[in-house]
Amino acid sequence: MSRIIRFSIAFILGLAFLATTSPARADGTGAQSAAAVRVLRYDASRAAEFRSVVDQAAQIWNSSVTNVRLVAGSPADFVVLADNGWPRAQPTSLGRGTVWIGRQATAQGHNPLRISAHEIGHILGLPDRRTGRCTDLMSGASAGTTCTNPYPNAAEKAEVERYFAGFAPTLDFGEIYTDSPEAALP
Numbered sequence: 409m410s411r412i413i414r415f416s417i418a419f420i421l422g423l424a425f426l427a428t429t430s431p432a433r434a435d436g437t438g439a440q441s442a443a444a445v446r447v448l449r450y451d452a453s454r455a456a457e458f459r460s461v462v463d464q465a466a467q468i469w470n471s472s473v474t475n476v477r478l479v480a481g482s483p484a485d486f487v488v489l490a491d492n493g494w495p496r497a498q499p500t501s502l503g504r505g506t507v508w509i510g511r512q513a514t515a516q517g518h519n520p521l522r523i524s525a526h527e528i529g530h531i532l533g534l535p536d537r538r539t540g541r542c543t544d545l546m547s548g549a550s551a552g553t554t555c556t557n558p559y560p561n562a563a564e565k566a567e568v569e570r571y572f573a574g575f576a577p578t579l580d581f582g583e584i585y586t587d588s589p590e591a592a593l594p
Contacts, residue, residue, distance in 0.1 A: 446476045446572050448503045448531075451484035458509040458520055462488045465524035468558055469532065472565050475572045476503070476532065486531045488524075494588040495523045497530035501581050502571055505531050513588075517553035523587075525558040530585045532568045533577030534560075548587035 452462040466478035486499075488507045495513050499505035507527040514520050526548050530536075539547040542555035545564055551557075560568070571577045579585075 445474070446503065448476060448478050448485045449481040449483065450478055450486050450488060450528075451482055452480060452488040454490065455488045455509055456490035458488070458490050458524065461520045461524045462507075462509070462528075464521055465528050465558060468521075468525050469528060469560070469568075472560050473532075473568050473572070475569055478528070486528075488527075494586055495527055496584050496586040497527045498584045499531050499533070499579060499581055502533050502577060503531060505581075507531060513549065518549060519553075519556040519558070521558040522556055525560070526587065529560065529564065529568075530579070533571040533579050534564060534567060535579050536585055536587055 450462070450466060452459045455462050463480065466480070469476070469478055485504050486507060488509060491508050491510055493508060493510040493512055495508060495510040495518075497505060497507045507524075507530070509520065509523060509527065513523055522545070526545055529546055534546050536548055537544060537546045538550035540550045540552075541547050542551040542557050543561050544551070545557065545560045
């Protein structure tokens, strides 16, 4: 009889322990989110002089949204390259594709961190929106060379959250999104 009592007490204590603890998150808070976090790996090894700003842009997105996390690694979901053209991105599906950080824009005075965050925005499902407002990350080059804001606004953050929660992006996958001033001309 005492074996059954000991087993029952151990079982109840085990359940009580499980009910009062939660697994620790990477951020150390111990809190759990309602939605699963999708981890996207990126390869910036061929981003040349832009590698550190690509890493910074990934951290900006990590601090801006909760259901997607960007980490450097392989196999990569998206690749970031440096070239002499204009910055552009070709998302092939949500969270996958290629980004080119073109030197032409930085040579003209555009901020490399803003460019990196903007182009990663395409990989996360956001289209170009040439509003001319510096507060809109996806306004890109239309905000001018004085704009250095690399942070998505509240609407852009919410849009990415929706996409990674299962809603379909309005972005055309497979298309190359080039943010040159010429691309905005009729």
